[in-house]
Amino acid sequence: MINLDYATLQHLWWLLCSVVGALFLFMNFVQGGQTLLWQVARTDKEKNLIINSLGRKWELTFTTLVLFGGALFAAFPKFYSTSFGSAYWVWMLILYTFVLQAVSYEFRRKSGNLYGSKVYELFLFINGSVGILLIGAAVGTFFTGSNFILDANNAVTCTSPLRGLDAALSFSPYSIFNICLGVFLVLNARTLGALYLINNIAPGESAELEARLRAACWQNARWSLPFLGVVVLFLLLMPGFVIGEDGTIARQNFKYLRNLFANPWLLLLLLAGLASGAHGVWHTFKSASTKGIWFGGLGTVLIGLTVLLLPAYNNTPFYPSRVDLQSSLTIFNASSSPYTLTVMTYVALFIPLVLAYIAYVWYLMDRGKIREEDVSERSAY
Amino acid sequence: MLESMDLSMVNWARAQFALTAMYHWLFVPLTLGLTWIIAFFHTIYVKTGSEEWKRLTKFWMKLFAINFAVGVASGIILEFEFGTNWSNYSWMVGDIFGAPLAVEGIIAFFMEATFFAVMFFGWNRVSKGFHLLSTWMVAIGSNLSAVWILVANAWMQYPVGQAFNPDTARFEMQSFADVALSPFAINKFTHATSSSMMTASLFVIAVSSWYLLRWRHQRMAKRSIVVAAVLGLIASVFTMFNGDETTYEIAQVQPMKLAAIEGLYEGETNAGLVMFGVVNREKTVKDEDMKSFHFAAEFPGLLSFLATRSFGAFVPGMKDLVNGNADQKIMGVAEKMQRGKEAIASLDAYRAAKKSGDASAAEVHLAAFNENKAFLGYGYLKSPEEAVPPVALSFYAFHIMVSLGGVILLLFVGFLYFLWKGVLEQKKWLLSLGCIGYFLGMIAGQAGWIVAEVGRQPWAIEGLLPVSVARTNLSVGAVQTTFFIFLALFVIMLIAEVSIMLKQISIGPEEN
Numbered sequence: 001m002i003n004l005d006y007a008t009l010q011h012l013w014w015l016l017c018s019v020v021g022a023l024f025l026f027m028n029f030v031q032g033g034q035t036l037l038w039q040v041a042r043t044d045k046e047k048n049l050i051i052n053s054l055g056r057k058w059e060l061t062f063t064t065l066v067l068f069g070g071a072l073f074a075a076f077p078k079f080y081s082t083s084f085g086s087a088y089w090v091w092m093l094i095l096y097t098f099v100l101q102a103v104s105y106e107f108r109r110k111s112g113n114l115y116g117s118k119v120y121e122l123f124l125f126i127n128g129s130v131g132i133l134l135i136g137a138a139v140g141t142f143f144t145g146s147n148f149i150l151d152a153n154n155a156v157t158c159t160s161p162l163r164g165l166d167a168a169l170s171f172s173p174y175s176i177f178n179i180c181l182g183v184f185l186v187l188n189a190r191t192l193g194a195l196y197l198i199n200n201i202a203p204g205e206s207a208e209l210e211a212r213l214r215a216a217c218w219q220n221a222r223w224s225l226p227f228l229g230v231v232v233l234f235l236l237l238m239p240g241f242v243i244g245e246d247g248t249i250a251r252q253n254f255k256y257l258r259n260l261f262a263n264p265w266l267l268l269l270l271l272a273g274l275a276s277g278a279h280g281v282w283h284t285f286k287s288a289s290t291k292g293i294w295f296g297g298l299g300t301v302l303i304g305l306t307v308l309l310l311p312a313y314n315n316t317p318f319y320p321s322r323v324d325l326q327s328s329l330t331i332f333n334a335s336s337s338p339y340t341l342t343v344m345t346y347v348a349l350f351i352p353l354v355l356a357y358i359a360y361v362w363y364l365m366d367r368g369k370i371r372e373e374d375v376s377e378r379s380a381y
Numbered sequence: 382m383l384e385s386m387d388l389s390m391v392n393w394a395r396a397q398f399a400l401t402a403m404y405h406w407l408f409v410p411l412t413l414g415l416t417w418i419i420a421f422f423h424t425i426y427v428k429t430g431s432e433e434w435k436r437l438t439k440f441w442m443k444l445f446a447i448n449f450a451v452g453v454a455s456g457i458i459l460e461f462e463f464g465t466n467w468s469n470y471s472w473m474v475g476d477i478f479g480a481p482l483a484v485e486g487i488i489a490f491f492m493e494a495t496f497f498a499v500m501f502f503g504w505n506r507v508s509k510g511f512h513l514l515s516t517w518m519v520a521i522g523s524n525l526s527a528v529w530i531l532v533a534n535a536w537m538q539y540p541v542g543q544a545f546n547p548d549t550a551r552f553e554m555q556s557f558a559d560v561a562l563s564p565f566a567i568n569k570f571t572h573a574t575s576s577s578m579m580t581a582s583l584f585v586i587a588v589s590s591w592y593l594l595r596w597r598h599q600r601m602a603k604r605s606i607v608v609a610a611v612l613g614l615i616a617s618v619f620t621m622f623n624g625d626e627t628t629y630e631i632a633q634v635q636p637m638k639l640a641a642i643e644g645l646y647e648g649e650t651n652a653g654l655v656m657f658g659v660v661n662r663e664k665t666v667k668d669e670d671m672k673s674f675h676f677a678a679e680f681p682g683l684l685s686f687l688a689t690r691s692f693g694a695f696v697p698g699m700k701d702l703v704n705g706n707a708d709q710k711i712m713g714v715a716e717k718m719q720r721g722k723e724a725i726a727s728l729d730a731y732r733a734a735k736k737s738g739d740a741s742a743a744e745v746h747l748a749a750f751n752e753n754k755a756f757l758g759y760g761y762l763k764s765p766e767e768a769v770p771p772v773a774l775s776f777y778a779f780h781i782m783v784s785l786g787g788v789i790l791l792l793f794v795g796f797l798y799f800l801w802k803g804v805l806e807q808k809k810w811l812l813s814l815g816c817i818g819y820f821l822g823m824i825a826g827q828a829g830w831i832v833a834e835v836g837r838q839p840w841a842i843e844g845l846l847p848v849s850v851a852r853t854n855l856s857v858g859a860v861q862t863t864f865f866i867f868l869a870l871f872v873i874m875l876i877a878e879v880s881i882m883l884k885q886i887s888i889g890p891e892e893n
Contacts, residue, residue, distance in 0.1 A: 056502055059494035062453065067486035069460055074483035077475020084464025084471070085853040092863055095461045096870070102454035103874055106446055112884030114877045152732070153550055154472050157854050336476045337546070337553040347484050354491045361495050361515075364507050379443060379501055 002345050009341040010331045013075035014312050016348055020068045021139075022304030025185065026297045027061035030054050032193025032220075034101075034128035035186070037121055040194075040212040047121075048109070048375035049209070053200045054193075055105040055381040056365065060358065062102065074344055078154060078334035079319055083138075085156040086148040087164025090138050097131035100124075105381045132189050136182030137168040142311040143240065143256065144174035145320035150327040159323045177238070180230040181307075187224035188300060191217050195284060195293035202369035203290070214284055217292070221281040235310070236260075241328060243315040249325045259314045266306050266313075273302030391852050393860040394466040397867065399834070401458045403827055404871050408452035410826050413527055413574055414581025414616075415445050416520040421608060423516045427509055437601055440890035441585070444882060446501060451878050458867070466860060470841050470851035477543050477554040478533055481561070485529035492522030527577075528570050535566035538833070539634045540842050545754055547731055547747060552845065565630055569833075571623040575616045576829065579789055580822035582613030586796060588886055590815030593806055598889055603805065606815075610796040617790040624786070625687065631836075632688035632696070635843060638836035640699045641770045642779035643684055646673050648698040648706065653679035654687065657780060660773040666703045666766055699772070703765050714765035721760025724753035758845040767847075770838040778831035785825035792818050 004012065033054045041047040073080045084091050100123035107113045108120035146167065147160040160166040167178045194217035198210060240255025252258070260267045277299025284292035312318035312331050319329035335341065374380060419441050426434035460482065464471050471478075499507060499515035507515070536542075542559030543552045554560065586609050589602035632639045639645075644660050645652065658677030682692040689696070695709055705713025731746035762768060792814060799805040805812070837843055841851035 056498045059453070059497060060491075062457070063486070063490045063494040066457055066460060066490060067483070069464075070479070070483040070486040073460075073464070073471065073475055074479030077479050078472055080464045080475060080479070081468035081471035084461065085468025085855075088465055088853075088855065088859060091461060091465055092866075095458060096866065098457060099454045099870060099874075102457070103450045103877070106450035107877055107881060110447070110881045110884070111888075112877075112880040114880050115873075153469075155469050155854060163859070336479065337549075340476050340480055340554045340557075343554070343557040344480060344483060347480075347487055350487050354487060358491065358495050361499055364511070365499060365503065368506055374502070379439065379446075 002342055004342070004345070006338045006341075007332070009338060009345065010335045011313065012345065013071075013335065013341055014318070014331045015309070016351075017068065017071045017075060018305055018308035018312075020064060020071055021308050022301045024061065024064040024068050025188075025304040026192065026300045027057070027064050028132060028185070028189040028300075029192035029196040029293065029297070030058045030061045031128035031132050032186075032189030032191065033197055034124035034193070035190055036193050036197070036213075036216055037124065040197075040209060040216055042208070042212075043206075045372060045375070046206055046209045048380070049201050049205060049370055049372070050197060051105065051108065051381050052375045053197055053370045056370075057196075058101065058105055062098065065098065075336055075341060076329075076331070076334045077336060079329055081154070082148060082150065082156045082329060082334075083146070083319065086158035087138065087141070087146060087167070088158065089162065090134055090164035090167065094131055094134050094138070097127040097134075101127035101131075108381060128189065128193075129186055132186045133179075133182040134168075136185035137178040138164070139185075139307065140174075140178030140181040141167045142308070142318050143235070143238065144177055145241075145322040145328070147323050148321050148327060149324045150321075173234075177231065177234045180227045180234075184224050184227040184231055187220045187227065190220040191224060191281060192293065192296050192300060194220065195280060195296045198284060199290045199293045200366060200370055202371045205371055217281060218285040221277075240311070241317050241320045241325065243317060243330050243332070247333075249317050249320070249328045249330075251325070255316060256310055259310050259316060262314045263309075266310060269302045269309075270306040273299045273304075273306065275299070276302065390855055390857040390860055391849050393857055393864055394852055394855075395848060397466060397860060397864045398459075398462055400864065400867060400871070401455060401462060402830060402834070404875075405452065405455040405459060406826055406830055407823060407875075408448050408455065409527075410573075410577035410580040410822070411448050411584055412445065412452050412523055413577035414579070415441065415448075415584065416516075416523050417578065418581060418585060418608060418612065419445060420516045420520045421612075423513055427513045433601070436890050437604065440601075441605075442501065443885055444584075444588070447878060447881055447885065449497070451874055454874065455871075465863075466853055466855070467841070467851050468853040470846065472551060473846055473851070474540075474543075474552050474842055477536065477540075477552060477560060480554065480557065481529040481533040481536075485526050489522050489526035489529060492518055493526060496522065524574055527574055531569040531573055532561055532563070532566040534833070535563055535569045536560055537840075537842050538569075538837060539563060539565040539630070540845055541565075545757060547728055547750060548735075550728070550732070552842075565634065568623055568627045568630060572620060572627050572829075575620040575623060576786075576822075576826060578616035579613055579620060579786075580819070580826055582609040582616065582793070583789065583819040583822040585609035586613070586792075586815045587817070587819040590812040591886070592889070594809065594812050594816070599806070601890055603800070606796060606805070607800060610793050610800065614790070614793040614797060617786065617793055620786060621790070624783070628687050629690065635837065636697050637699065637702050637768060638770065638775070638832075639688060640697060640702060641772050641775040642832055642836055644673050644677075644772055644776045645684070645696065645698040646700050648695055648701040648709065650685065650693055650695045651682045652684040652688070652696040653681040654683035655679055655776075655780070657784075658776075660776050662773050664772075666699050666769055699769050703768060714759065714762070714768045717756045717759040718762050718765065720753040721756040721758060721762070723760075724750055724757045725760040727753065728757075758840065758842070758847060758850075761847050761850050762839070767839055770836050775832060775836045778828040778835065782825050782828040782832060785821050785828070789818065789821055789825065792821075 033050060037047060037050055041050055104120040104123045108117050147158060149157045149159060162169055168175055194213045198213050235256045239251055239253045241249055242252040242255060243249055276295045280292040280295030283289045317328035317330045321327040419438060422434060422438040426438050496515040496518035500519050503512045503515060541563050542554060542556040544555050546553045585605050589605045592598045592602040643655055656678045659675040661672055661675055664671045664673055685694045685696050686692050697709060697711055701711050703714050705711055727746045727750035731743050731750055734743040734746055795811050799808050799811060839847045841848045
């Protein structure tokens with residue numbers, strides 16, 4: 001019998017949502033690979049190798065996003081209603097890019113697709129760039145806050161005409177933070193994309209492609225560093241918000257730095273993530289290793305977890321309102337009832353099973369790497 | 382909050398949801414049904430090792446994949462729209478409604494997504510047995526996802542296992558078992574999946590008939606037709622029965638919907654079922670003398686029987702439900718609205734008293750609230766007539782669905798009969814009908830969802846939450862803009878999908 005108290009359930013479910021979110025950031029290697037397509041592939045064969053390699057995984061990424069949404073809806077419905085209802089344009093734009101992605105793999109090379117391969121490749125590029133950039137900006141608002149007010153019935157009113165796009169388009173320093181986080185995620189996805197493709201495409205297929213992928217991995221990892229630097233610097237210095245004893249919310253200086261010290265294991269996660277990611281990239285650059293994706297992936301998951309846990313744990317409102325502090329969402333006021341969270345915890349017991357069969361299928365399907373004959377079949381993407 | 386509402390925004394949000402859901406349902410029935418047929422073909426291939434069955438399996442899989450992509454694309458939009466356009470809904474019932482969506486993600490979607498890749502690309506990568514297992518897992522996974530989304534939809538029609546929590550001012554789950562195993566959910570699931578099987582069988586028959594008419598792929602086409610017609614016929618009979626069961630349940634928990642889909646204004650004992658009719662659109666519940674139909678052919682007593690399982694029983698009409706009927710112990714909407722308004726006032730007073738720390742006053746208001754809380758949603762209606770859904774649309778959708786269901790059943794019988802006689806190829810008229818049968822199936826499916834969703838209006842959650850309260854506080858312009866972007870995207874995707882599909886069908890299975 002699961003018999004956890006309310007606060008534990010709330011922490012647990014924020015953790016579970018964060019794990020799903022962090023896994024999504026890892027699975028963004030699909031999106032990263034999509035944006036690398038035109039840069040690293042010079043021939044149709046190379047393009048097809050890349051698309052077919054990513055095409056065997058894109059649905060997993062997509063499903064992880066859907067689950068991230070579903071888990072937040074079930075566990076923190078007030079976040080779902082507040083964020084989707086107020087940051088309307090951000091979520092809609094993200095949505096459009098994923099809708100475009102969903103048909104592009106299947107349609108790209110089919111005869112009769114009307115618009116030609118290039119258009120579908122453009123859709124994939126938009127999904128990998130605009131989509132991930134905006135997801136990053138949306139995650140940024142966990143720290144910087146959004147412009148919304150909740151009334152007594154928790155109905156949300158957005159006070160910015162840009163409806164969420166203000167996260168990236170205003171003149172405040174917070175926009176810099178949100179944009180930097182978004183750009184970091186895009187570049188990180190590209191690094192991961194290169195790492196994944198190096199691992200997944202059979203080594204003998206195209207030596208030039210592999211060389212370009214290794215160069216792209218190194219380049220994107222380097223470019224991502226300054227953006228990560230800005231993000232970390234902001235996190236260490238920026239003021240945040242704190243939930244008081246009586247539930248009222250107040251501003252507090254160095255709140256996220258305090259959170260790191262209050263939960264030193266978060267600092268550990270962050271450092272381990274950075275080390276793992278750096279190890280993956282460095283070895284891919286320096287040696288002929290194809291295992292970089294596992295280190296890069298682990299690094300992304302750990303960094304992602306830190307970024308998602310830092311603004312919610314240690315009595316921090318994870319979705320602050322910049323116009324009405326008391327409207328801010330916390331894991332305590334935004335969660336489902338204890339009954340629902342308990343029921344959902346039983347369902348969550350399936351997650352290890354799901355991860356296990358995904359890993360097993362991944363292993364079975366990727367034992368043999370992607371070769372030319374895989375992309376010349378009629379059923380290929 | 383209510384005064385500032387722009388009703389046209391609600392209607393645009395409804396239009397957007399209807400557009401997305403109906404578009405989604407162009408593709409999903411085919412996914413849900415075809416996957417079983419493919420699993421069946423694949424099993425025969427693995428059992429017999431025959432290359433011909435392998436070609437057959439691969440051919441239908443290919444069409445499946447093209448269709449599946451658009452289903453995935455439109456599915457995620459629905460999930461997002463609950464939050465973007467219906468944020469009050471998401472907050473008010475998220476405690477209950479979010480759970481099935483999350484379960485769907487964990488249990489069903491990953492199964493579908495993981496094994497989909499194996500099903501398509503596993504031919505030379507995994508063992509034959511594991512490959513076959515994967516095909517079955519896709520079938521099970523996609524149908525499991527239907528289970529959970531239909532649990533969620535059934536709960537909107539018949540909100541069981543919940544209670545309103547005055548402290549959080551939202552509905553909260555009391556029993557997950559009641560929500561998941563609600564009889565309404567079970568019927569919805571069986572009705573949606575068995576009718577999807579009909580649609581998928583019609584699709585297989587349409588493509589195969591087209592081949593037979595052109596003397597192409599004869600053996601493959603006939604084999605496909607045998608399997609599809611048998612499965613389709615079984616599914617049709619099953620759909621009829623669970624459709625009947627669904628109607629019975631609607632009569633119990635959504636009497637207004639039943640009255641609307643039958644155009645029944647005045648309640649009757651021994652009520653007749655309208656076989657076909659032309660609705661008088663001028664007629665409203667306020668009006669005394671106008672006829673409900675310009676013309677109608679009725680089967681006497683049948684509606685009473687369908688609704689109550691007894692010919693003599695009373696079936697309330699829309700007027701009884703709106704105005705009340707003391708003889709039948711039906712409370713009118715005006716009274717429900719009055720009690721709903723009292724519930725809202727008590728709730729506000731309770732929360733004010735609690736805030737000011739007046740425990741005894743809070744207790745009094747809470748008791749008053751509890752007395753009227755069953756009518757809370759009615760407190761937000763503006764007039765009793767608002768409780769009536771669009772009658773003509775509901776009526777026609779219901780009758781089109783049922784009639785097409787009958788036609789489709791006969792079509793399956795016809796195909797089986799002439800196959801058995803061995804003369805199917807010569808029956809050009811039947812093969813031509815077979816080619817368009819698929820579209821009849823699609824129309825029936827769309828009509829079914831119109832019955833379910835339009836018939837529930839004005840409620841988002843039956844009796845608890847009207848759509849006008851469920852919405853997001855958005856400008857009508859924002860919703861219009863996203864509506865037209867979706868419309869454009871949908872058209873762009875649809876014509877590409879149809880074009881690719883036709884191309885693949887015309888290429889046929891040989892080159893596999």
